[in-house]
Amino acid sequence: MTDLLVTNVRPDAGQTADILIRGGRIAAIGANLPREAGVPVHDGRNAVAIAPFVEPHVHLDKILWGLPWHSINVPPSLRAMIDNEVEIRKNLRWDVEERAGNLMRQCVAMGSTHIRSHVDISTGYKLDNLHGVLKAWEKTKHAVGLELVAFPQIGLMIDPGTADLMEAALDEGASVIGGIDPANIDGDPKGHLDTIFGIADRKGAKIDIHLHERGELGLYELAMIAERTRVLGMQNRVIVSHAFCLGDGPADEVDAIIDTLAEAGIGIISAVPGEIGFPPMFELARRGVRCAVASDSLRDTWNPHGNGDMLERCWLLSYRSYCRTDEELVAAFDMGTKRGAALLDLEGYGLRAGCEGSLVLIEGENLAQILVDRPKRNLVVKRGRIVARDGAWVE
Ligand SMILES: [Zn+2]
Numbered sequence: 001m002t003d004l005l006v007t008n009v010r011p012d013a014g015q016t017a018d019i020l021i022r023g024g025r026i027a028a029i030g031a032n033l034p035r036e037a038g039v040p041v042h043d044g045r046n047a048v049a050i051a052p053f054v055e056p057h058v059h060l061d062k063i064l065w066g067l068p069w070h071s072i073n074v075p076p077s078l079r080a081m082i083d084n085e086v087e088i089r090k091n092l093r094w095d096v097e098e099r100a101g102n103l104m105r106q107c108v109a110m111g112s113t114h115i116r117s118h119v120d121i122s123t124g125y126k127l128d129n130l131h132g133v134l135k136a137w138e139k140t141k142h143a144v145g146l147e148l149v150a151f152p153q154i155g156l157m158i159d160p161g162t163a164d165l166m167e168a169a170l171d172e173g174a175s176v177i178g179g180i181d182p183a184n185i186d187g188d189p190k191g192h193l194d195t196i197f198g199i200a201d202r203k204g205a206k207i208d209i210h211l212h213e214r215g216e217l218g219l220y221e222l223a224m225i226a227e228r229t230r231v232l233g234m235q236n237r238v239i240v241s242h243a244f245c246l247g248d249g250p251a252d253e254v255d256a257i258i259d260t261l262a263e264a265g266i267g268i269i270s271a272v273p274g275e276i277g278f279p280p281m282f283e284l285a286r287r288g289v290r291c292a293v294a295s296d297s298l299r300d301t302w303n304p305h306g307n308g309d310m311l312e313r314c315w316l317l318s319y320r321s322y323c324r325t326d327e328e329l330v331a332a333f334d335m336g337t338k339r340g341a342a343l344l345d346l347e348g349y350g351l352r353a354g355c356e357g358s359l360v361l362i363e364g365e366n367l368a369q370i371l372v373d374r375p376k377r378n379l380v381v382k383r384g385r386i387v388a389r390d391g392a393w394v395e
Contacts, residue, residue: 002384005033006359009044011351013366019049021357024383028353042386047361047378048370051351052113053310054340057208057241057269057294058103059151060117060136061129065299065308066102067094072304078184078212082154085301086124096132103308104140105393110309111360111377113144113387114346118151118178118208121169123161134173143380143387147344149208151178156195157186163195170203179209182221189221197228200237208239208269214276218245219253226257226264235265236290239343243268246284247277254280262288267343271296272316274305281317282331285339292340293317310336311374318371329368357384 007018011029018033019026035041062085064070074084100117107115119129130148137146150169152162156179166177177200182192200207209225211218222240229238246254246268261268267290270278284291293313298306311333317323318332341349348356361379364370380388388394 003036003039004357004381004384004386005035005039005041006044006049006361006381007033007041009047009049009361011049013048013364013370016046019351019359021381021384024357025348026351026353026355026357029351042379044361044379047363048367049351049359049361050367051337051341051349051355052358052360052380052382053111053336054292054344054346055107055112055115055295055308055310056292056340056344057271057296058107058115058117058308059119059297059300060100060103060115060133061096061119062297062300062302063099063103064301065099065106067099070299070301070304072301074301078181081302086154088301096129097135100133101136101139104136104144104146107308108140108143108380108382109377109388109391109393110307110311111362111380111388112308112310113358113380113382114146114341114344115144116147116149116176116208116344118149118153118210119169119174120153121150121162121165122152122154123159123165124154126165127169127172130169130172130174142385143382145346147176148174149176149178150174151210152180155180155185157188157191163199166196167199167203170199170205174205176206176208179207181211181213183217184213189224193221193224193228197232197234200234201232206237206239207234208241211240211243211245214244215249216245216253218243219249219257222246222257222266223260226260226266229264229266236267236345238265239267239269241269241294241296242271242273243279244273244276246279258284258287258289265290267291269294269343270317272313272320278320281335282321282328285331290339290343291335292343293335294340309374310340311371314371315374326366326368329371333367333371358382
């Protein structure tokens with residue numbers, strides 16, 4: 001934690017001000033703040049200052065970012081892609097620590113200073129992926145917050161022993177229990193959900209479930225998730241990632257389940273997939289469902305696209321949702337910043353005195369134009385320390 005005075009910036013594209021960070025926290029925001037002995041000064045040259053982007057869903061152990069091009073030649077079925085990844089990772093020359101470190105630095109360079117990552121847990125991998133990611137974080141901890149989801153990518157009920165390993169992961173650095181397609185992967189929605197809710201309840205962990213299952217099956221499982229969340233008093237501690245069923249299910253059923261999600265405090269994360277329906281994010285937000293966008297799988301054995309830039313992901317949401325007015329564009333921007341922070345319960349997030357001294361400087365006129373043009377990030381600060389400059393990680 002350090003001190004820093006950032007001068008001549010426009011917080012949230014408003015009036016010009018200086019931002020004083022002392023001991024890693026924002027001490028003051030105002031015009032012409034006095035210089036203090038020993039406090040370094042950064043001239044923001046009239047850039048817009050925002051609270052950092054939040055990356056609520058990536059896979060740091062899967063990433064091939066920063067490595068030679070990987071050609072994907074596998075049918076796009078979930079099982080084929082799962083099996084393909086396991087085979088490829090057996091012989092990969094780069095270990096999890098190196099690959100996870102590459103992506104964390106990239107995310108920071110793009111302005112994200114908090115990441116939630118899933119890590120694959122299975123009887124084959126054991127806790128190796130968790131340990132690898134945590135080792136990488138030792139070198140990036142000053143620049144990025146990290147929370148880890150113990151994720152049963154291969155399957156839970158079909159890989160006996162996985163549940164015990166996921167529970168053990170919570171004692172070794174993970175704080176969230178994952179899940180995946182309870183019907184299609186495990187063929188046992190009740191068993192799958194009861195297992196992960198049981199672990200989370202015992203250990204006081206949060207839950208984050210990958211739900212790719214479409215239409216009425218997905219909606220049925222959402223209702224099962226909401227019921228367990230209510231019964232166990234886990235409101236605001238459960239997230240469903242993807243939830244394609246909210247984008248392609250029968251309209252009246254989707255409409256009804258949105259109220260159920262709001263009442264049960266279930267959050268929704270979307271990576272805004274290119275080829276299929278995705279949840280109506282702005283409608284969810286309007287009706288009180290906590291939600292945000294995320295990168296998810298990028299530049300790995302699943303997906304050649306992506307670069308860890310949350311501003312780009314917000315733009316994608318805006319583009320696919322036909323946002324046109326400034327108000328709509330800013331609402332898309334919020335999905336990668338303040339809504340992500342609220343969804344992950346990040347304490348002290350924001351640009352106000354008393355908040356964490358973390359910010360991003362971007363040259364632009366206003367947030368709507370920045371969302372559309374996606375300028376590079378001039379500066380990224382984490383708790384008063386400059387961690388990226390001109391779109392590149394600072395060693
Ligand atoms: Zn994912």
